[in-house]
Amino acid sequence: MKVFRIALGLMSLLILFAATSAQAHDMWLQKKGDKAWLLYGHPGSTDPYPLSRITKMTGITANQWGVELEPVEHKGEAFAWLNDDFAVLTVDFDNKYWYNTEEDGWRNFLDPREVRGTIIDEGRSWKLSKEIIAWQPFLAKPIGQRAEIVPLKDPTTLKPGDTLPVMLYYEGKPMPVEGAQVSVTSDAAAEHPEMGKLEAQKPFNVTVGPTGHQIIIGKYEHRLDETRRVWFAFSLTFTTR
Template identity: 25%
Template sequence: MANQSLKISLLAVALLLCTLPALAHDLWLERDSNGYLLYQGHRHSAHAGAEFVNYDPAFAKSAVCVDDSGAARSPALVKSFPVRIAANCTALFVSFSSGYWSKTAWETRNVPKNQASGVVESWLSEESVKRIDRWTPAVAQPLSNGLELTPLSDPARLKPGDKLTVLVTERKQPRAGVPVAYGGDTRVTSGEDGKVAIRLRQGGMQLIEASLETQLADGKADTLIQATTLQFELPQ
């Protein structure tokens, strides 16, 4: 019975995410000569879609950069498309929000539900991505108060077939019961200690994703939908 309930829960989350335009694309960070570029799309996705999808640069809200000494700072975001972060980080966390969404029988609009008529469903979208390039002890700690995935050991030391233990946090505290996906499939939910073990299946770019839905009572949306991505690379 417990396994059946878990399967139903994971399926419900997967179906929900497929219906939300604000969460229909992956976020990832690419290095360039001046730092990082923030992209959205399906370049690394297991499902079909445009390789790159435009977004409003204002959706990128803030960044946290961990340097080689383990110190964290907040680099500026250059808000043109794609958003650029001029920094050299062991780990870089970027928060992103497309705001409030309201679904009616006719359309889905990027407005709070109190600014639309005939709303049948509404949500606030908050997303984030964390890229890890080099390991320091500070990288094993959460960097934000939002939903976040943190590896507990250096993923660069692993190879395909190995397992990586990841900590799921919200407000920097372990969060139980959060669905975690890898390779486009929802694999497991976080345990009571907030941890999940993910078996890495291939080399190259890795995207591990988590999502969480929370009820709201602010009059602007029914729910808060949070989605976060952990990004790193393994040797091919």
């Protein structure tokens, strides 16, 4: 019985650790050949996730026509076949409901519920991403994601060390400064990139990383009251040559 209790305790710690790290995970898209992969974790280290949490994957053509994509599970991750010409790909991911209590730390549930202890933070978590495949002028404006990073010029033509001005948008309008931040570099090798704060109504300059796949990470915490939040983690990816 004692061994069982120890094993159960270790299992609980592992679940708690997984929940804590999952809440902080990022998500991004990456086109590889004729597939668009949805990656979850950190650059260089990704984790599996339930396919059911992908709520929407879309390819948008140069004529701004949206085509629904069907995610396919592969070894705990997912990809979508790209059987058309797209300018940009988007994905929405439901990261469910989170509680942070003094007694148990961060825990993840499918929906709100009663939890024991003193709640420090709680709320819904959403992850969104878009990948630019072929630059089109309409990509310099919001394309309809609830939280998104918008490049103000074609990022695919830039060189390492160049500056890319971006704007962050929430529900189609410039994102509030409070609670928002964005990575200062698009270097895909930066596992935990430095995050910078926005200035109201002003572009944020991101330094382009080494040639290849680029990732810009954005965060936004929308406060509902003293403890309740809606968290958005969102990314913009593209490839330089």
